[in-house]
Amino acid sequence: MTETERRVRVYDDKNVLANAVAARFLKRIGEILEAKSEAHIVLTGGSMGEAVLATVARAKARDKVDWSRVTFWWGDERYLPSGDPERNETQSRRALLDSLGVAPERIKAFPALGEHATIQEAADAYAAELAAAAPEGARYPHFDLTFLGVGGDGHIASLFPEHDAIRDREHVVLAETDSPKPPAERLTLTLPVLNSSERIWLVLAGSDKAGALGLALAEASPNEVPVAGIGGRARTVFFVDKDAAAEVPENLLERERYWTAAHDVRG
Template structure:
């Protein structure tokens, strides 16, 4: 497990639209810097409404058209176990919002197997772990993501790591199947904490008053077993990008007004 993570900070935008635009601009800037240095960039995407809004905002930027996307690889921290092309799959939402509009090799988009691809849930999780292992990083047989995007649920879950469930405790697998999820659909695939916490930057993006309690608990140092968002930590940066409605319980000393 990675040691010496970055301190958690909070960056506040006035509303969801401004939040999405600001995170999208930072995302494109980070990827551009990495690519301009001649390096590969590995990005882990998330699902949910804010994840899609960030990608849609990035798609509208002229900077996205100029980027050399051949040096960028996209992954997903979790996926819903649904048929390929289903509108509720995270990869479908990301393709619609962003990926289908950029010039990127098909092999750089690393989606999990779907429920109609002929493999069962555990085999699909193992296949994704093997795909991750094709790009090993310093921390394990998986990429060290330059940015790992995460949403945060009202219950504090991240990816498909839900409170008080076995998956949040798993450290000997990089990817696992989830059954009987408390949030539909009941079957999912998720990366585990070691993979998420090997990321250089963990960016959690959340909006709305229903997220205020989870954010407050995560910042207060709650147990990651009960509030998984509290255990998500990047090696260089751990940032909660939030709107004002979600920031109601944020201590002033944790607000970063310069990042």
């Protein structure tokens, strides 16, 4: 797994969790834009991903960010028609992006069903879009921050346990055609691409995520628990509610490995 500074921050419930992550995101994006001319952010879907973005949309600090300098990507997408409510893009637009007035070319959605002849062509098209935005000689941009959700089985993006995709080190974008969760067809960034991000923030809520969190911290095999293979270049932070943290083994609750919201305000 990528060597990275890892933190776990625990919050009382889902609402407190969403508020905390949204506040940290607004602070972090401001800092990134102070240091750089533009930022590349990778978004996720799911209930917590949408809740965080919706909280950002309501925050007063939202309007202090120069969103015209931010490009949004996604870690994965359900291969469904454009506008389908189950698409991560649709959820992100509804929660935040449509209210920002961001130029269309700054929103880099995965292709939708019907836009290409095959799902493989759709994967190739997104890989080409990533390459077009990359520094010279690179295959994808420098991602400043990547958001990820985590499934109860430990999957991240559309990288599932025991699937070939989690072991792929060659491609940038893969077409998943046999997802254990519907829909069967999905598009996803590969693990090395996700791990190229400067920071990775994973947002987990609910007791059904407790096992995945515990196994990730115990450094299980990424082939069996994909989230265990995640590590950003600088930091990897697990933002969780108490229910998700409830089953983490006591031997993993050491200060070197485990922080609560009261500790270490960096993100």
